[in-house]
Amino acid sequence: MLLGRALTIAGSDSGGGAGIQADLKTFQELHAYGMSAITAVTAQNTLGVQGVYPMSVEAVVQQIDAVGQDIGVDALKTGMLFSAEIIEAVADRIQHYGWRNVVVDPVMIAKGGAALLQTAAIQALKEYLIPLAWVITPNIPEAEALTGIKIGSMDQRKEACKRLIDLGAHHVIVKGGHEEGSTKVVDLLYDGEAFTEVETLRIETRHTHGTGCTFAAAITAELAKGKDLSDALSVAKEFIQAAISHPLGIGAGHGPTNHWAYRGLIPS
Ligand SMILES: Nc1ncnc2c1ncn2[C@@H]1O[C@H](COP(=O)(O)OP(=O)(O)O)[C@@H](O)[C@H]1O
Numbered sequence: 001m002l003l004g005r006a007l008t009i010a011g012s013d014s015g016g017g018a019g020i021q022a023d024l025k026t027f028q029e030l031h032a033y034g035m036s037a038i039t040a041v042t043a044q045n046t047l048g049v050q051g052v053y054p055m056s057v058e059a060v061v062q063q064i065d066a067v068g069q070d071i072g073v074d075a076l077k078t079g080m081l082f083s084a085e086i087i088e089a090v091a092d093r094i095q096h097y098g099w100r101n102v103v104v105d106p107v108m109i110a111k112g113g114a115a116l117l118q119t120a121a122i123q124a125l126k127e128y129l130i131p132l133a134w135v136i137t138p139n140i141p142e143a144e145a146l147t148g149i150k151i152g153s154m155d156q157r158k159e160a161c162k163r164l165i166d167l168g169a170h171h172v173i174v175k176g177g178h179e180e181g182s183t184k185v186v187d188l189l190y191d192g193e194a195f196t197e198v199e200t201l202r203i204e205t206r207h208t209h210g211t212g213c214t215f216a217a218a219i220t221a222e223l224a225k226g227k228d229l230s231d232a233l234s235v236a237k238e239f240i241q242a243a244i245s246h247p248l249g250i251g252a253g254h255g256p257t258n259h260w261a262y263r264g265l266i267p268s
């Protein structure tokens with residue numbers, strides 16, 4: 001079995017459904033060796049975000065260096081980065097180590113509406129981090145915020161993909177989870193030349209806390225094990241579809257997905 005070394009640079013979700021916790025659970029399920037650099041601690045549960053406590057830039061850099069100088073990284077993902085200062089420091093470390101399998105999930109707002117990225121930091125994402133991305137995985141509101149394009153159609157989504165490639169990303173996946181009112185969910189992949197639509201059945205559920213984190217983490221785990229992006233995306237779609245299809249029923253609000261479901265474990 002090929003063991004990939006996967007690093008997540010993201011925020012902690014005390015409720016365990018999103019952020020670092022979702023990433024590490026996903027890495028483990030997909031047989032990648034999971035490591036983390038925490039950018040912020042959130043007090044969070046299925047009802048919402050009760051508190052956000054960013055780490056110092058120094059603490060974030062030290063965690064990344066601890067991993068980079070000893071263990072090594074085959075692929076990494078970024079999630080909640082909170083501030084322009086943290087984004088600049090993370091980009092600097094990625095360049096320093098020459099890491100190439102970089103999955104940028106441009107987390108901005110929690111599903112309950114809490115800000116996980118300062119508005120002023122969007123420019124830093126575009127300037128410093130997106131150019132280092134092997135793939136960037138925005139949802140529709142994030143793609144709108146990054147490109148200024150209002151997305152109401154597939155053509156507008158394609159236009160947004162082109163803008164993100166122009167910013168320096170190698171590949172873009174604009175996810176379709178937010179496009180409600182259809183029986184299908186379509187994720188759009190663009191490699192700078194061709195578009196690929198990946199379509200699955202939309203599952204009617206309110207338990208979608210952490211879907212974006214889990215999806216990007218599954219791509220990262222597969223890249224870490226040496227898969228190419230197209231194969232990594234196939235696994236990630238199967239992983240997230242299974243995780244959303246069999247929710248755990250935890251908490252009174254928007255519950256987490258089931259990170260065991262891909263391997264067939266459905267707790268009753
Ligand atoms: N209700 C759903 N049914 C099936 N797949 C979904 C559903 N909601 C989201 N997904 C999938 O989960 C992944 C994360 O998408 P999305 O929820 O849009 O991201 P985010 O969590 O960043 O808002 C995508 O692959 C998307 O297609």
Ligand SMILES: Cc1ncc(COP(=O)(O)O)c(N)n1
Nearest residue numbers: 011018019110210211212213
């Ligand atoms: C610490 C942290 N990071 C990310 C998210 C986004 O969650 P989602 O994957 O549902 O967009 C979150 N709610 N909390």
